[in-house]
Amino acid sequence: MSAPAGRARRVLAATAAAVVGVLAVGMAVAAPSTAEPGPTLGQLAAAKGRYFGSATDNPTLTNAPYTAVLGSEFNQITVGNTQKWQYTEPSRGQFDYRQADQIVAFAQAHDQIVRGHTLVWHNQLPGWVNDVPAGELLGVMRNHIANVAGHYKGKVVHWDVVNEAFEEDGTRRQSVFQQKIGDSYIAEAFKAARAADPNAKLYYNDYNVEGVNAKSDAMYNMVKSFKQQGIPIDGVGLQAHLILGQIPSTVRQNIQRFADLGVDVAITELDIRMRTPRDATKDAQQAADYRAVVNACLAVTRCVGITVWDFSDGHSWIPSVFPGEGAALIYDENFAKKPSYWAVYEALGGTPVTTTTTTGGNTSGCAATYRVVGQWNGGFQGEVTVRNTGTAGITGWTVRWTLAEGQRLGNVWNGVASTTGQEVTVRNAGYNGTLNANGTTTFGFIGSFAGSNPAPSAITCTTA
Numbered sequence: 001m002s003a004p005a006g007r008a009r010r011v012l013a014a015t016a017a018a019v020v021g022v023l024a025v026g027m028a029v030a031a032p033s034t035a036e037p038g039p040t041l042g043q044l045a046a047a048k049g050r051y052f053g054s055a056t057d058n059p060t061l062t063n064a065p066y067t068a069v070l071g072s073e074f075n076q077i078t079v080g081n082t083q084k085w086q087y088t089e090p091s092r093g094q095f096d097y098r099q100a101d102q103i104v105a106f107a108q109a110h111d112q113i114v115r116g117h118t119l120v121w122h123n124q125l126p127g128w129v130n131d132v133p134a135g136e137l138l139g140v141m142r143n144h145i146a147n148v149a150g151h152y153k154g155k156v157v158h159w160d161v162v163n164e165a166f167e168e169d170g171t172r173r174q175s176v177f178q179q180k181i182g183d184s185y186i187a188e189a190f191k192a193a194r195a196a197d198p199n200a201k202l203y204y205n206d207y208n209v210e211g212v213n214a215k216s217d218a219m220y221n222m223v224k225s226f227k228q229q230g231i232p233i234d235g236v237g238l239q240a241h242l243i244l245g246q247i248p249s250t251v252r253q254n255i256q257r258f259a260d261l262g263v264d265v266a267i268t269e270l271d272i273r274m275r276t277p278r279d280a281t282k283d284a285q286q287a288a289d290y291r292a293v294v295n296a297c298l299a300v301t302r303c304v305g306i307t308v309w310d311f312s313d314g315h316s317w318i319p320s321v322f323p324g325e326g327a328a329l330i331y332d333e334n335f336a337k338k339p340s341y342w343a344v345y346e347a348l349g350g351t352p353v354t355t356t357t358t359t360g361g362n363t364s365g366c367a368a369t370y371r372v373v374g375q376w377n378g379g380f381q382g383e384v385t386v387r388n389t390g391t392a393g394i395t396g397w398t399v400r401w402t403l404a405e406g407q408r409l410g411n412v413w414n415g416v417a418s419t420t421g422q423e424v425t426v427r428n429a430g431y432n433g434t435l436n437a438n439g440t441t442t443f444g445f446i447g448s449f450a451g452s453n454p455a456p457s458a459i460t461c462t463t464a
């Protein structure tokens with residue numbers, strides 16, 4: 001953890017300077033800005049010696065509103081698909097790193113550490129691997145690991161060396177590797193990965209192993225045996241594809257028992273799915289569930305970080321695999337922060353929201369909800385969520401409120417602001433005016449105040 005922690009300290013220092021700079025240039029000018037100040041989840045996690053990251057995939061790297069969040073909010077990235085065998089060695093001995101390199105380059109450009117995912121998995125395996133004769137497969141697997149982990153040597157902090165090797169009852173999954181190489185394939189994979197990149201932390205990664213159960217018992221026994229034999233394993237990844245209201249009660253205990261074996265633990269693919277559509281009750285449960293997972297990790301020193309399996313509900317694998325389910329992440333499909341985001345934010349030590357919210361009337365076709373995200377001596381960060389309350393889509397919105405005496409508006413992002421005296425008008429930015437029925441977006445701002453910092457007694461939203 002020393003490299004991520006050091007990097008995170010630099011990020012934190014830079015952010016503190018940026019916030020001071022924003023305040024120093026004067027609060028009276030409402031200059032539109034796309035740079036969102038204030039602590040991010042990555043910065044909050046770093047302050048606790050951890051990372052908070054997201055998986056991502058190549059098609060989204062050209063989506064500007066998406067990459068604005070991906071590049072700023074997280075201090076860790078997992079390559080969601082394109083480091084898998086199917087992409088990196090599509091034909092025997094032919095390696096292709098073009099797509100994965102794009103994601104690694106993005107992470108490096110944004111000072112984010114990279115979890116490599118994954119070297120040996122039964123899924124997303126090109127067909128030719130299944131046809132390799134039994135006597136050759138160990139060599140083929142070693143060659144794959146040597147090439148892929150070798151290519152990313154020094155660029156990947158953690159490798160998911162082997163993924164999903166156990167069944168729910170704790171027996172070995174009958175993958176091609178298990179069938180043709182036998183039980184030893186996992187240990188051989190770890191040895192090959194250590195040889196290829198001695199400084200990467202080597203992880204075994206699986207799902208449905210967050211609590212204590214037959215599958216996590218099998219994983220526990222394997223790690224214990226590897227430690228006894230000197231097989232190089234450094235960590236276990238608990239994927240944490242979880243279900244609303246069904247967080248296992250033994251997550252913390254389970255993390256602790258792996259830590260006690262002398263390995264790190266990471267929450268590697270967190271999402272918490274629900275039956276869609278969302279509503280306020282489900283959102284509140286989801287926030288509590290996210291908080292529980294973050295707290296379980298923070299309770300154990302060797303739980304080194306948390307990764308969400310992409311961050312926006314519009315870019316989640318869930319709806320395509322579980323029809324009728326989704327809304328599993330911390331941002332909605334318009335990149336507005338959900339209650340689950342704020343639960344993570346607060347669990348990581350972010351300043352709790354201190355101000356009550358105010359909502360505009362439904363007749364206008366949209367509603368605005370105002371809240372103070374964080375507050376310091378004479379300054380604050382606010383956020384307004386705009387929701388389309390009508391039954392049809394809208395193509396633009398305007399939010400208005402009156403500043404209290406002594407309040408001034410500073411930088412505004414994700415919206416275009418103007419002020420006349422104490423009257424504030426914020427219109428949508430070019431990219432977030434279109435909202436489907438019940439769709440939401442947020443804009444944020446920096447403000448200053450003298451004396452108290454009341455929320456507006458009314459805030460209105462009108463379409464267009």
Ligand code: G3I
Nearest residue numbers: 057080081117118123124163207239241269309316317321
């Ligand atoms: O790239 C093709 C595209 O060309 C084609 O048009 C499209 C049509 O279906 O498919 C695209 O490939 C899809 C690929 O994701 C990239 O989007 C595959 O069909 C789809 O099966 C694949 O799903 C991935 C899944 O792993 C495969 O098992 C998900 O994106 C990915 O999020 C998911 O990640 C896994 C972790 O690696 C391991 N743990 C569980 C997790 C969720 O299943």
